[in-house]
Amino acid sequence: MKPSLQRLIQDFKAGHPRALARLITEVENRENAHEEILEALYSRVGRAHRIGITGPPGAGKSTLVDALALHFQKQGKRVGVIAVDPSSPFTGGALLGDRHRMTRATQAGIFIRSLATRGSLGGLSEATPFVADLMDAFGFDVVLIETVGVGQAELDIIHTSDTVVVVLVPESGDAIQAMKAGLMEIADIFVINKYDREGAHRFQNELESVLSMQPRREGEWTPPVIPAVATREQGVPELAEALERHLAYLKQSGRFLEKRKHRILDEIERTAKDLLWRRLEGRLSEALTQQWLQRALKGEETPYALARRIVEQLSREA
Ligand SMILES: Nc1nc2c(ncn2[C@@H]2O[C@H](COP(=O)(O)OP(=O)(O)OP(=O)(O)O)[C@@H](O)[C@H]2O)c(=O)[nH]1
Ligand SMILES: [Mg+2]
Structure with a gap:
C-alpha cells in the first residue's frame, strides 16, 4: 500500500473526518x-444502521434527511449522509444539489457526501455500498442514503440498506401509481410528506387500504405510514421512532x-467474478487463435x- 494511503487510514482510524472524505474520493475515483x-x-464494518430514503423527484427527501439527521444528532447519535444526485454527473451538480438543501445538517457538522450517478436514470452510484461501508467503519451509528426512486434505484437501495423509507407526496398520484412503480414492495416505512398539501388525508387512506390488502405472515413487519411536513419538522420524531x-x-x-450476510456474499461474488474475468480475458486472446476458430468453422470442434x-486450462493453472 502507498504510504500516503497508509497515513490516510491511520487518520481515519483516529477519527478525522477529512481522512474519511479523502478515502471516499479514492473509492469513488479509482x-x-x-x-x-x-x-x-473491514473489522470495523457492520455496526451502523443503513437507512435508504427514496421516492419521486422533489418529494422532500433532502429536507427530510436534513431534519432527521439533526434529530438523531440531538439524541447523541453519530450520523453520516450519502446523497446520490442523478441530476448532473458532469457539471458538479452532485456537489451543489443536495448539500444545498441540507444546510442545517451541514452547519451542525454532520458529515454529508454527495455522489454522482453514472447514468441518468437515477440508481445508485456504483461506489455507494463502499462509501456506506466506509461511513460504517468510521463509527457512524446511522448512515442515511438519499436516492431518487426511479428504475434500478429500487433494487439497488434494497441491497444497500437495512431499512428502506419511501417518501411519497399527495400530488405524486394515487397509491396505485406507487404500487406500479414498485415502491410498495420495497418500503419498510412510508412517509407521506407535504401533508400540508391538499388531498393528503385521502392519499393516506388510499395508501393504507392498499397496504392492508397485502398478505403478511404472522410476526412480519407491517410498514407504518407516517404523515410529515418536512419543512416544519413535523413527523420527524415519529419517523425516527x-x-x-x-x-x-x-x-x-x-x-x-441476514442482510449483512447478503451484502458480503454479493461482494464475494462480484470480486471473484472480477478476478476470474481478468484471468480469462488474458487467456482468451491467447487461446482463441485462428487455428481454434478454424476447427470450429470446419465443425471439428464446437464453441x-x-x-x-x-x-x-485456467483451473489447472490455479
Ligand atoms: N409544502 C411543503 N413543501 C415541502 C415539504 N418538504 C419539502 N418541501 C419543499 O419541496 C421542495 C423539494 O424538496 P427537496 O427536499 O429538495 O426534495 P427531494 O425529494 O430531495 O428532491 P430531489 O432530490 O431533487 O429529488 C423544496 O422546495 C422544499 O422546500 C413539505 O412538507 N411541505
Ligand atoms: Mg434531494
Whole structure:
C-alpha cells in the first residue's frame, strides 16, 4: 500500500473526518481502490444502521434527511449522509444539489457526501455500498442514503440498506401509481410528506387500504405510514421512532445479520467474478487463435467444447 494511503487510514482510524472524505474520493475515483482500503478497515464494518430514503423527484427527501439527521444528532447519535444526485454527473451538480438543501445538517457538522450517478436514470452510484461501508467503519451509528426512486434505484437501495423509507407526496398520484412503480414492495416505512398539501388525508387512506390488502405472515413487519411536513419538522420524531422499531425488529428477527450476510456474499461474488474475468480475458486472446476458430468453422470442434477447454486450462493453472 502507498504510504500516503497508509497515513490516510491511520487518520481515519483516529477519527478525522477529512481522512474519511479523502478515502471516499479514492473509492469513488479509482477502480478497485475499495478493495485495498476496505481490506484495512473491514473489522470495523457492520455496526451502523443503513437507512435508504427514496421516492419521486422533489418529494422532500433532502429536507427530510436534513431534519432527521439533526434529530438523531440531538439524541447523541453519530450520523453520516450519502446523497446520490442523478441530476448532473458532469457539471458538479452532485456537489451543489443536495448539500444545498441540507444546510442545517451541514452547519451542525454532520458529515454529508454527495455522489454522482453514472447514468441518468437515477440508481445508485456504483461506489455507494463502499462509501456506506466506509461511513460504517468510521463509527457512524446511522448512515442515511438519499436516492431518487426511479428504475434500478429500487433494487439497488434494497441491497444497500437495512431499512428502506419511501417518501411519497399527495400530488405524486394515487397509491396505485406507487404500487406500479414498485415502491410498495420495497418500503419498510412510508412517509407521506407535504401533508400540508391538499388531498393528503385521502392519499393516506388510499395508501393504507392498499397496504392492508397485502398478505403478511404472522410476526412480519407491517410498514407504518407516517404523515410529515418536512419543512416544519413535523413527523420527524415519529419517523425516527419507527426507524428504531424497525432496527429492533431486524435485530430480533435475525434479519440484520441476514442482510449483512447478503451484502458480503454479493461482494464475494462480484470480486471473484472480477478476478476470474481478468484471468480469462488474458487467456482468451491467447487461446482463441485462428487455428481454434478454424476447427470450429470446419465443425471439428464446437464453441462449447472450446470454452470448457479454456476453463479447464485456467483451473489447472490455479
Ligand atoms: N409544502 C411543503 N413543501 C415541502 C415539504 N418538504 C419539502 N418541501 C419543499 O419541496 C421542495 C423539494 O424538496 P427537496 O427536499 O429538495 O426534495 P427531494 O425529494 O430531495 O428532491 P430531489 O432530490 O431533487 O429529488 C423544496 O422546495 C422544499 O422546500 C413539505 O412538507 N411541505
Ligand atoms: Mg434531494
